[in-house]
Structure formats: structure tokens, C-alpha cells
Amino acid sequence: MMGSLVIAGLGPGAEAMITPEVAAALDQATDVIGYIPYVARIAPRDGLRLHSSDNRVELDRARHALELATRGGRVVVVSSGDPGVFAMASAVFEAIDSGPSEWRELDIRVLPGITAMLAAAAAAGAPMGHDFCAINLSDNLKPFDLVLKRISLALEADFAMAFYNPRSKARPHQFASVLDLLQARAEPERLIIFARAVSTPKQDIHVVPLRDARPEMADMRTLVIVGSAATRQVGRFVYTPRRA
Amino acid sequence: MMGSLVIAGLGPGAEAMITPEVAAALDQATDVIGYIPYVARIAPRDGLRLHSSDNRVELDRARHALELATRGGRVVVVSSGDPGVFAMASAVFEAIDSGPSEWRELDIRVLPGITAMLAAAAAAGAPMGHDFCAINLSDNLKPFDLVLKRISLALEADFAMAFYNPRSKARPHQFASVLDLLQARAEPERLIIFARAVSTPKQDIHVVPLRDARPEMADMRTLVIVGSAATRQVGRFVYTPRRA
Structure with a gap:
């Protein structure tokens, strides 16, 4: 049977x-x-x-x-x-x-x-409140150049972005390249969220402007959200307005 | 208090x-x-x-x-x-x-x-199984040209795409423009999923190649998923491989 x-x-x-x-x-x-x-x-x-x-x-x-x-x-x-x-x-x-x-x-x-992206977004406020994309940063199964190409196009589209698997011990350097690309192409005030161990007792939500983002802020348990150009803060919350 | x-x-x-x-x-x-x-x-x-x-x-x-x-x-x-x-x-x-x-x-x-996108994806198989984006097709709060620009860039990035609010009585024609754009730019075999009333007794999941997609296949209760170039069918399921 x-x-x-x-x-x-x-x-x-x-x-x-x-x-x-x-x-x-x-x-x-x-x-x-x-x-x-x-x-x-x-x-x-x-x-x-x-x-x-x-x-x-x-x-x-x-x-x-x-x-x-x-x-x-x-x-x-x-x-x-x-x-x-x-x-x-x-x-x-x-x-x-x-x-x-x-x-x-x-x-x-x-x-x-x-999914981690939406739990992280909820913990931070509503950073995925308008059009967005989700990208797996691991190059286990695709060339890393394709990751960078997708991020470039997502910046041009002005999507908010969620990055899964941003960084691991086996891949310590690639997330640095991603931050370099973002820092070269987006405003230094662009908000970026490092959401670690979301919804567990060890949850840590860290929001910084892009200019202050560092590779070591992410590890394998971190979900990273990059705001769109319209993403902003009100009090302790980060949100993307619906007109974006 | x-x-x-x-x-x-x-x-x-x-x-x-x-x-x-x-x-x-x-x-x-x-x-x-x-x-x-x-x-x-x-x-x-x-x-x-x-x-x-x-x-x-x-x-x-x-x-x-x-x-x-x-x-x-x-x-x-x-x-x-x-x-x-x-x-x-x-x-x-x-x-x-x-x-x-x-x-x-x-x-x-x-x-x-x-969210509707992930319930629809689960009902269909795993069409959002690799990098993807989500776009609200309503132009209540943004210009429709921005919708088309984002879809163009998402095609270039080869994201799977989820479309929320594809069509309403007040906006019957815009989804036709979206299909025109997709049909002009993507292969005719590209898979598109019309997921209506997902998870309710009236759920209807309809999968067609892009060449056969018609505007009237969507209404306000429909979530539309457009596969990436790699999205394929096995039996009754649609999935996007992890190498995509």
C-alpha cells in the first residue's frame, strides 16, 4: 500500500x-x-x-x-x-x-x-510593505555572479530585498561583496535589518543605515532585509509605505 | 491606561x-x-x-x-x-x-x-522554490508604469514572480498589459499559475503555458504566479529547481 x-x-x-x-x-x-x-x-x-x-x-x-x-x-x-x-x-x-x-x-x-523573511519583517515593523524580492545568497547551487546581477536589478526596480543564507563559515567573503555593491549603488541612509534567530528566545533585530553595515553583522542564522528607497523608521519600527 | x-x-x-x-x-x-x-x-x-x-x-x-x-x-x-x-x-x-x-x-x-503567495505556491507544488519577487499590480497607490518597469527588470533577473491584486472591476485592462509584456518578453512555454480562493472550499489552481494565458483567468481573488525560465512540471505539480 x-x-x-x-x-x-x-x-x-x-x-x-x-x-x-x-x-x-x-x-x-x-x-x-x-x-x-x-x-x-x-x-x-x-x-x-x-x-x-x-x-x-x-x-x-x-x-x-x-x-x-x-x-x-x-x-x-x-x-x-x-x-x-x-x-x-x-x-x-x-x-x-x-x-x-x-x-x-x-x-x-x-x-x-x-517563512523567516515575514517573521523578521513582522518583528521589525513592515519593511516588506510594498513590492519586494527574496534572494538566496548561497552559491552552492548557482554562480555568485548571478546573485550580484539579481541584486543590481532589484536595486534598479527599487524592491525591498530579503537575503536568505547571507553568510556561512564556508562562505565568509561573499556577503562583503554584496554590501560593497549595495554601498556603491544605494544611498548611505538606506535601512538594512539584521534579524537573527527570529521568534526564538535569542531573537536579535538590529537596524542600521547601509553606511554602517558590516559583513560580520550576519551569520547563517541571520535573515537580512534591505529596505527600498522609501523605507523609513517611526519609533522602533521600520516600514515601507504603500506608495512605493 | x-x-x-x-x-x-x-x-x-x-x-x-x-x-x-x-x-x-x-x-x-x-x-x-x-x-x-x-x-x-x-x-x-x-x-x-x-x-x-x-x-x-x-x-x-x-x-x-x-x-x-x-x-x-x-x-x-x-x-x-x-x-x-x-x-x-x-x-x-x-x-x-x-x-x-x-x-x-x-x-x-x-x-x-x-501569505497568499506561499499558500498558492504550496497548492501548486514549489514554483517559488528559488529567487522570486512579489509585486502588487494595483495602481491605486503607484503609477502603472512602475509596475511594468518592475516586471521587466524581474524578467531580466529571472525571478519567479507573484502578482497580488492582478485585476478588479475598476481595473479590468491593466492585467492584459501585463500579459502582453510577458508574452512579448518570455518564452511561450513559460508556466503561469492562476490560484483562486486558495485554501478555501472554492480553491481553483489553473496552470497554463504563457501562450495560453488570458486576462479573464484572473480576478480580485486570484493570486498569479509566473515561473522563472527554469520552472517546470512533474505530474500535477509545478516547481522551480534549486539551481536557478
Whole structure:
């Protein structure tokens, strides 16, 4: 008997941001599979198998989940945030695309979650309040020149921008290049938000004008938001007006 | 005594997509205020005042909410989807920016919700699986030329795109101009998704190649997603690979 596969978003960290439909899927799962720190968020219980794997093995993890479902499991693949934003949903469909035809017969659902960008924006005010873009700064899967090209075009379009995966130990220098580009092309007063560990007890929201932004203000747990030319501050909040 | 103001996202329609933190804020509210169809989603109860208002009066609604909070209410402003995405959060901060200084002293929180774009993407597969942008097609608050300029630049950047408010009775022709631009600039096979009434019993997800897209496929309840050049189909799902 074929099982089912749910690709679910756990939100950015707070229990109170997990949607009821994701909680229900987890309650009914026989198997939960995902990156180590995300599976660590799932409470163990009888009848539930937890499968953790390391970063950068997304396709292997996706295939493992599809095999478990094919053997009859009620499998939930967990991502932080939203599974469709720089997370596991695309990896699962890539695996299906190149996998055995029976995988296409599975009962598959994607359950959205609160993505880091929108939790960070809410914590800061409403910096994504008008047209915006989201860019993954990691060059694991695309050339870094394409990242810089997209940022240049986004500046020209005057989008607010959210940067996922801005900086890691393996990529310490690229975010410096991004800041160089922004500092050369945008006003020094442009607001930039460094939102770390959003919605967790360690949440830290740091707002600076672009001229004061430094590469070391970001790490792998940071979501960076660059305002549009219209983004401004009122009191402790940052927002982008609707006429922008 | 000053009250509090919460700006909360109700998600796209399904009860099961309302986060527990938003549900808790609604449970504790003395006043809920918002656009008529969103307030209609809130169950009446003793001690809760419901304040509905029409579309296009966002600043007046924001001021009303701020006044109620200043008088001691536990006020929740409700938006569909996420309050920070083309919704009430920016309007509230605009009102504070031009309002009396006491409004800056209020206890204000923004609670994120599942935005239509990500619920539509999940229902379709993972079309926003790599870099993307979100554009409000309404020209109520910006010139339409700016909309077209942003779409042109987004094509050049090869973002997947989400279009909010693509078409209304007051603006029946602009979405046709958007399709003209896309059809002139992108391949005829480019995938476009018309996602209507996402997560409700009336949900309808319609995927067509750009060559077959027609303006009347969208209305005010439709969220439109245009794939990047890499976006593809596997079975009934649409996804954008992570290498894009």
C-alpha cells in the first residue's frame, strides 16, 4: 500500500507560529525526516520514527522520504520556515522528476509555514510593505555572479530585498561583496535589518543605515532585509509605505 | 491606561492555517477591526466589538484602531494572509508616522500569517522554490508604469514572480498589459499559475503555458504566479529547481 508524503513548514522557531494543519500532520506521521536542527524540534512519541540528516544532502533526504512513503509510511519532511522558500519542497519535486514513476502516484501535499523573511519583517515593523524580492545568497547551487546581477536589478526596480543564507563559515567573503555593491549603488541612509534567530528566545533585530553595515553583522542564522528607497523608521519600527 | 495594538495575519482562508499566536491574540481582543470580509471570519463573542470597514480606507481604519488602543482597548487589526505583505501593517505605521506622539508609546506587535503567495505556491507544488519577487499590480497607490518597469527588470533577473491584486472591476485592462509584456518578453512555454480562493472550499489552481494565458483567468481573488525560465512540471505539480 502506498503511503503519503507531506512537506511541511515549521515556521522560524516559535511553537506559536506552527499552523494547526502542520501540527496535525506531525501528529499523524509515522516518519519525520529533515535537517538535524529541524527534526530536533519534533517531540518524540511511540510510533514515530525520526530521521535526521546533515545539511547539503537535500536530494538524498528527499529520495529517502519518497521511499518511506512508497513503503506505506505517513511521512512528513520538515523544513524551517516555509518548505517552498529555499527549502525542501523543490528538492522533493526534483527527486520525483528524476525518480521511478511510482513516486508520481504518491499522495503528496505541501503545507506552507511562516517563512523567516515575514517573521523578521513582522518583528521589525513592515519593511516588506510594498513590492519586494527574496534572494538566496548561497552559491552552492548557482554562480555568485548571478546573485550580484539579481541584486543590481532589484536595486534598479527599487524592491525591498530579503537575503536568505547571507553568510556561512564556508562562505565568509561573499556577503562583503554584496554590501560593497549595495554601498556603491544605494544611498548611505538606506535601512538594512539584521534579524537573527527570529521568534526564538535569542531573537536579535538590529537596524542600521547601509553606511554602517558590516559583513560580520550576519551569520547563517541571520535573515537580512534591505529596505527600498522609501523605507523609513517611526519609533522602533521600520516600514515601507504603500506608495512605493 | 494605554491599551495594545496587534496587527495580525489570518492566512489565506483556511482556519487550519491560522497560527496559534494569532488565535490567542484574537481570543484576548476587546476590538477587532478590518476590511469587511476579513472581520466576517472572526467568531462573535461577549466582550468583543467587531469593526468592519470597506476597502480603500486603510489609513482611516488604522487611525481608528490606534485611537481604540489609546483609549485602553486590546485591539487586533486583521488582514488576510500576512499583514506585512500588501496589507494593514504599513498603513498602521504610516498613520503613526503622521499622528499624535502618544501613538508611538503604544504596545504594538505585528503577527505574521501565511501569505497568499506561499499558500498558492504550496497548492501548486514549489514554483517559488528559488529567487522570486512579489509585486502588487494595483495602481491605486503607484503609477502603472512602475509596475511594468518592475516586471521587466524581474524578467531580466529571472525571478519567479507573484502578482497580488492582478485585476478588479475598476481595473479590468491593466492585467492584459501585463500579459502582453510577458508574452512579448518570455518564452511561450513559460508556466503561469492562476490560484483562486486558495485554501478555501472554492480553491481553483489553473496552470497554463504563457501562450495560453488570458486576462479573464484572473480576478480580485486570484493570486498569479509566473515561473522563472527554469520552472517546470512533474505530474500535477509545478516547481522551480534549486539551481536557478
